[in-house]
Amino acid sequence: MPKRDLISMEDLSRADVELLLDTAxxxxxxxxxxxxxxxxLRGRTVVNLFxxxxxxxxxxxxxxxxxxxxxxxxxxxxxxxxxxxxxxxxTAITLSAYSPDIIVMRHxxxxxxxxxSANTGASVINAGDGNHQHPTQCLLDLFSLRQNxxxxxxxxxxxxxxxxxxxxxxxxxxxxxxxxxxxVTLVGPPTMMPRGIEAMGVTVEYDLANLKDADVIYVLGIQxxxxxxxxxxxxxxxxxxxxxxxxxxxxxxxxxxxxxGPIDRGVEIAADVADDDENLxxxxxxxxxxxxxxxxxxxxxxxxxxxxxxEVV
Amino acid sequence: xxxxxxxxxxxxxxxxxxxxxxxxxxxxDAVQDVLIAEGKIVDIGNGLKPGTNTTVVDxxxxxxxxxxxxxHAHLRAxxxxxxxxxASGSAAAAAGGYVAVFGMAxxxxxxxxxxxxxxxxxxxxxxxxxxxxxxxAVTRGLAGEQLTEMGELGAAGAVAFSDDGRPLAxxxxxxxxxxxxxxxxxFIAIHAQDDSLFRGGQMHExxxxxxxxxxxxxxxxxxxxxxxxxxxAEYEDAALHVCHVSTEASLIAIARAKAAGVKVTAxxxxxxxxxxxxxxxxxxxxxxxNPPLRAESDRKALxxxxxxxLVDCVATDHAPHAPEEKDVPFEEAPxxxxxxETAFAVLFExxxxxxxxxxxxxxxxxxxxxxxxxxxxxxxxxxxxxANVCIVDPKAPWTVSRETLRSRSSNSAWLGxxxxxxxxxxxxxxxxxxxxxx
Numbered sequence: 001m002p003k004r005d006l007i008s009m010e011d012l013s014r015a016d017v018e019l020l021l022d023t024a025x026x027x028x029x030x031x032x033x034x035x036x037x038x039x040x041l042r043g044r045t046v047v048n049l050f051x052x053x054x055x056x057x058x059x060x061x062x063x064x065x066x067x068x069x070x071x072x073x074x075x076x077x078x079x080x081x082x083x084x085x086x087x088x089x090x091t092a093i094t095l096s097a098y099s100p101d102i103i104v105m106r107h108x109x110x111x112x113x114x115x116x117s118a119n120t121g122a123s124v125i126n127a128g129d130g131n132h133q134h135p136t137q138c139l140l141d142l143f144s145l146r147q148n149x150x151x152x153x154x155x156x157x158x159x160x161x162x163x164x165x166x167x168x169x170x171x172x173x174x175x176x177x178x179x180x181x182x183x184v185t186l187v188g189p190p191t192m193m194p195r196g197i198e199a200m201g202v203t204v205e206y207d208l209a210n211l212k213d214a215d216v217i218y219v220l221g222i223q224x225x226x227x228x229x230x231x232x233x234x235x236x237x238x239x240x241x242x243x244x245x246x247x248x249x250x251x252x253x254x255x256x257x258x259x260x261g262p263i264d265r266g267v268e269i270a271a272d273v274a275d276d277d278e279n280l281x282x283x284x285x286x287x288x289x290x291x292x293x294x295x296x297x298x299x300x301x302x303x304x305x306x307x308x309x310x311e312v313v
Numbered sequence: 314x315x316x317x318x319x320x321x322x323x324x325x326x327x328x329x330x331x332x333x334x335x336x337x338x339x340x341x342d343a344v345q346d347v348l349i350a351e352g353k354i355v356d357i358g359n360g361l362k363p364g365t366n367t368t369v370v371d372x373x374x375x376x377x378x379x380x381x382x383x384x385h386a387h388l389r390a391x392x393x394x395x396x397x398x399x400a401s402g403s404a405a406a407a408a409g410g411y412v413a414v415f416g417m418a419x420x421x422x423x424x425x426x427x428x429x430x431x432x433x434x435x436x437x438x439x440x441x442x443x444x445x446x447x448x449x450a451v452t453r454g455l456a457g458e459q460l461t462e463m464g465e466l467g468a469a470g471a472v473a474f475s476d477d478g479r480p481l482a483x484x485x486x487x488x489x490x491x492x493x494x495x496x497x498x499x500f501i502a503i504h505a506q507d508d509s510l511f512r513g514g515q516m517h518e519x520x521x522x523x524x525x526x527x528x529x530x531x532x533x534x535x536x537x538x539x540x541x542x543x544x545x546a547e548y549e550d551a552a553l554h555v556c557h558v559s560t561e562a563s564l565i566a567i568a569r570a571k572a573a574g575v576k577v578t579a580x581x582x583x584x585x586x587x588x589x590x591x592x593x594x595x596x597x598x599x600x601x602x603n604p605p606l607r608a609e610s611d612r613k614a615l616x617x618x619x620x621x622x623l624v625d626c627v628a629t630d631h632a633p634h635a636p637e638e639k640d641v642p643f644e645e646a647p648x649x650x651x652x653x654e655t656a657f658a659v660l661f662e663x664x665x666x667x668x669x670x671x672x673x674x675x676x677x678x679x680x681x682x683x684x685x686x687x688x689x690x691x692x693x694x695x696x697x698x699x700a701n702v703c704i705v706d707p708k709a710p711w712t713v714s715r716e717t718l719r720s721r722s723s724n725s726a727w728l729g730x731x732x733x734x735x736x737x738x739x740x741x742x743x744x745x746x747x748x749x750x751x
Contacts, residue, residue: 133526171524194526195519
């Protein structure tokens with residue numbers, strides 16, 4: 001079987017996505033047991049390569065691999081040969097000497113997964129590359145939506161709010177949301193809307209006037225440095241939060257708020273929304289584990305082997 | 314004035330038999346024999362007989378063309394001989410059918426004094442298999458501050474002046490350069506780019522960059538600088554050449570300027586003529602160049618401009634890079650693709666075979682037009698002319714690979730691609746420079 005990478009949401013068909021979400025669902029009971037471990041990937045090796053800071057993604061991938069009984073190896077840029085100038089190609093060759101089955105990587109540069117994949121026999125899973133893609137985030141977002149709003153997401157309206165220009169999450173989510181039939185509207189400062197993004201089949205708006213139409217409100221984090229002097233994306237965080245910050249006053253009942261984290265209270269999201277039990281933010285983190293277990297599992301056993309979800313565990 | 318140099322070699326004694334001779338300069342398009350003796354074309358006709366020491370080349374089914382001239386290559390010497398040098402770069406050019414090639418000045422050290430230029434000329438005299446010439450920098454060290462000694466550099470044989478790789482940052486500097494270049498009788502060639510709009514750009518700004526999350530290089534980044542520089546050239550009545558035009562907006566500005574009588578010429582590269590930004594979806598670092606591959610509408614406008622002559626010539630912007638520089642993630646890779654060995658195959662198969670351009674026009678844009686800009690006698694297959702000829706087999710499949718390339722570098726936008734068209738024989742300045750006959 002040729003190796004299967006997950007670099008972009010475009011690597012997945014709709015059937016693949018649905019299979020991954022079903023597989024993730026089948027892992028949920030495992031996570032509620034006293035002994036939260038299955039022998040499924042015993043003897044397999046999963047390497048986590050994080051060249052960029054990460055809390056949620058790296059910890060959930062590490063735990064997901066351990067829950068599946070895989071051997072794990074974690075490398076970070078700090079303290080590794082990268083600090084001595086080793087190229088990604090050489091890191092890939094070095095790690096490949098251990099014959100890992102999967103390498104999960106986060107990297108600051110778009111295209112890093114292609115470089116890695118070309119130099120290893122392991123399957124590559126993209127845990128975020130530059131502003132390009134973050135497919136596993138998208139899959140866990142879809143999982144949270146399905147768990148909370150029902151299996152059929154067709155026709156749901158989602159507003160993605162914030163710095164789309166610098167967001168790999170937004171790019172993966174647009175693809176995943178569209179794939180499952182959702183209607184996507186992007187809202188944010190004109191300086192943070194990529195020219196030509198409409199070609200992805202989305203509507204672009206610069207204010208929250210139509211926010212009431214949304215079933216789901218997906219809030220992107222706003223990096224403080226975008227408003228620093230020298231940067232010219234935003235005049236100030238204060239104005240950002242006045243124009244695009246999501247607060248309770250702007251929401252109607254029943255709207256569900258999501259955020260990939262880490263959140264910055266008072267900037268893109270008000271505390272009253274962040275603390276509201278109705279939001280899906282904590283559920284997204286919870287979903288990360290089951291979804292990443294499903295991704296690791298399907299990467300090894302295949303996407304179309306006919307395994308019924310109940311047989312997985 | 315000597316503007317190109319190459320090593321000495323025996324004068325060609327060759328009879329090219331039965332090829333289709335296409336020479337727009339002399340108006341020939343017919344199956345003819347071409348007899349070359351002592352490096353000169355001595356006869357053209359049917360049933361020509363070889364002399365005693367004449368090599369006979371059977372060119373049946375092949376094209377016999379005036380050799381090409383490349384006004385824009387990076388030969389990397391001095392400084393990065395691991396990527397290319399005069400010997401390998403000129404060999405690559407010969408293998409692409411070129412009979413003269415000009416290196417840009419962004420070497421290490423920069424070609425900004427007559428001493429460096431004279432050294433390069435000596436190197437070319439020792440190593441070059443076809444005539445090689447050189448641009449000199451507009452500003453010392455390409456720093457964008459102090460002008461180079463253009464009088465002395467022109468006298469030492471600089472073909473023209475360019476800070477290629479970098480734009481001339483200010484209007485004031487551009488104006489001074491366009492004024493002062495007149496002491497040399499040559500022209501300024503610009504790499505048009507507004508740096509404030511470029512800012513860490515990775516690829517053409519548009520739907521594809523939006524989708525890939527790569528920082529965009531707007532077409533405005535080029536056209537704004539083109540327009541501004543054209544205004545200055547008009548004001549100063551100075552000669553300007555626009556390197557590697559990539560956008561429709563730049564072409565509109567150049568057309569307006571040409572109509573107004575501005576002394577402007579322009580070049581386009583094979584990659585901008587044949588590829589568009591959608592290719593970047595693969596995130597292949599060999600497709601990363603500056604200016605970037607643009608939108609399909611820009612590409613079409615460029616092809617139309619090459620056809621009409623608004624774009625005067627094809628230039629490769631041959632930019633070799635070491636494997637360790639390109640074998641990195643797209644966002645970390647340097648800009649540039651090599652192009653000397655694929656230029657004719659790419660454009661012949663992409664434009665001539667698809668009927669977008671006729672062969673004679675392509676030949677003119679690759680041969681006589683750039684030769685005139687360089688101040689060289691245009692190559693022509695005419696009795697009495699110095700032999701500058703290439704023979705192209707349009708049915709000779711080959712694949713672009715490390716093994717088939719003569720360049721020291723392999724960073725080709727077409728790496729791994731198969732072509733049907735191959736240059737089989739090149740005679741440059743009366744000497745056989747490339748031979749790939751079975």
